[in-house]
Amino acid sequence: MNRYLVRLALVFAVTVGLAALLPASSLEAQASKGTIKIATQSPLSGGQAALGEGIKLGAQLAIEKFRGGLEKRGFKVELVPFDDQAKPDVGVANAKNIIADKDIMVVVGHLNSGVAIPSSEVYKEVNLAMVSPANTNPVITDRGYPNVFRICGRDDVQGVVGAEFAKGTMKVKSAYVIHDKTAYGQGVAEFFKADAEKKGIKILGFEGTEEKSNFDPIITPIKAKNPDLIYFGGIYEQAGPFFKQAREKGVKSKFLGPDGLDSSDLVRIAGKAVVGMYYTSVAGPVSVYPQAKQFAEEYKKKFGKNPEPFAAQAYDSAAIAIKALEAVTKTGKAPTRDAVTAAIRDVRHTGITGTVEFDAKGDPKKALYFVLQVAGENPEKWSDNKEVKRLSIAAPPVKK
């Protein structure tokens, strides 16, 4: 009994002693205030991994560069990358994991609109902010969700930019439109088609396909109809083999497509078939942004390769997220998702791809649109692609 009492007293003394020490030790290690996590969601495996990895690495670079301010306030800042495999179901499953992790304050992503739309429904449940570097489908922001932002342009403008270029500069009279049946590809193809028809370009066909390897049966009718232009609304891993096979089968039409073609993998796959072709984009190559030069050098030094398109946009998206986080932690209190989401709305950020200010829907007030031309057959030189045209256009109002 006596010994038991002694032990009890000892335990009590140690506990009190530790408690007395605690404030002192927490002053030393400031990290005890908690961790702030920024998640990325993009395809890190599969055929679109080249772009998806660029998004992750761009965000990583920004977090490493700008987290100092938050760390001074006693927060640990971490990147948590998720692989959505460019598949809607995987994106949604990841999103559920993301909202379950209370430390994740912002999501930077996705690459594919078809993945971002259902995933952002999940983020909305907990008002978790999503800042998109690349999603161009109008639906993303037209739903009016308070937690959804993007820093790039929209397909209802991009399709029109493409149609205008086809009519005005390329002087085509007829076009054949192919798309990949995703929210992104079909969406932008439909906007292109509608505006091209309005401008008097004859649409000889409008075809969707999920085919990835054998395009012969689609190409044969195109070749017979011999359009001046083929517009491919989709992503490079599908457009690449299509363009290559079309040229091999002797199709002479010019090619045009949206920003989904904007990857060095396009020439890696299609080779000389796509040299000289035009594509529209919401993300210019790094060389068109003077402020991005240093970013490109750091990126190359750290990761051993040139930044893919949208890496610079992901860098800016993460920087915006950190800016908002800094704003809500001014008092030293831990941030909440609601506060961060509200703070992003007010951020005015001059990043490496220009100045971003969000409108009420989460679109940038002014977005840049580019027409670019594939410069050569060497995939390493993709960022040398020539800028043919640059437009700054405000987001259109929601159509009721």
Next chain:
Amino acid sequence: MDLPLLVGIFPQVFLDGLILGFMYALIALGYTMVYGVLEFINFAHSEIFIVGAFVGVEILLGMRAAGWLEALPWPLVLLLILVAGMAGAGLLAVSVERIAYRPLRGAPRLIPLISAIGVSFFLQDLIRLVESIWRNAFNLVYPTMDALNHRFELTETIDVSVKSLVVIAAALAMLWALHALVNRTKIGTAIRAVAEDQAAASLMGIDVNRIISLTFLIGGAMGGAAGVLFGVQYGLINPYSGFIPGLKAFTAAVLGGIGNIPGAMIGGVVLGLLEAFAASYLSLLTGGAFGAEYKDIFAFSVLILILIFRPKGLLGEIVRERA
């Protein structure tokens, strides 16, 4: 409707369908031969097929890096990758049989089937793992050989490329060789004997295990050849590229009558033609209401119709007589 256009593209679509069909036929042989001997569907065959394509592209990329691709005449290069693809895929098929199917030979019918599905997933991700470590790439591009892309213009809208002719010639040659092997040689007799009755065949002094291995070797080699031709023809492969062609080829085997070698060839060609015609003509005939994306629905609807009236396939299933 634009009648001259519809008629004008007919030969081209027919040719495209034929090429696709022969490719399906070559893959279907792997399914049908294994079924004929073991009465089981080797679902890993679609991966064995794509391994052939990967062996081919690796050799081509290696040769290009060494500068041999331009130096050597293209028929030699093509022959080399065909043989290598066949060897790689054939040996893989034999090892899969040895490791995943033979230990289960006495088990109920569904057990090896599940094992096959497991092997299929395993191989997909194994290829992906190896390629991502080795080349850090998901999609691999077949290097273009200009001589193969040369086209003969028959009319203004119809032309044939050298590689299309090569695919058809190679497929026909291999189908003929297989037919001769099975029907006119001693080994072929042994294969047919094992297919008919394993116990009786072994009593006649046939080593059943060896014949079954041989069946996998031949079926795998045909699949590997199809893989190389697939890569040469369409240019881009990834670890999952085998799945859909494999499924279609399996369908072709059933359509022709599973277990029946000429049936697999006919089933493959019929399916290839149906698919090509559906993809090219659906949107032209319906004014865009149904596009090329409905090609599989159309092709498979026709298949269901055929199988309703001929449930054993076009040429009939080869059914063993049981004692």
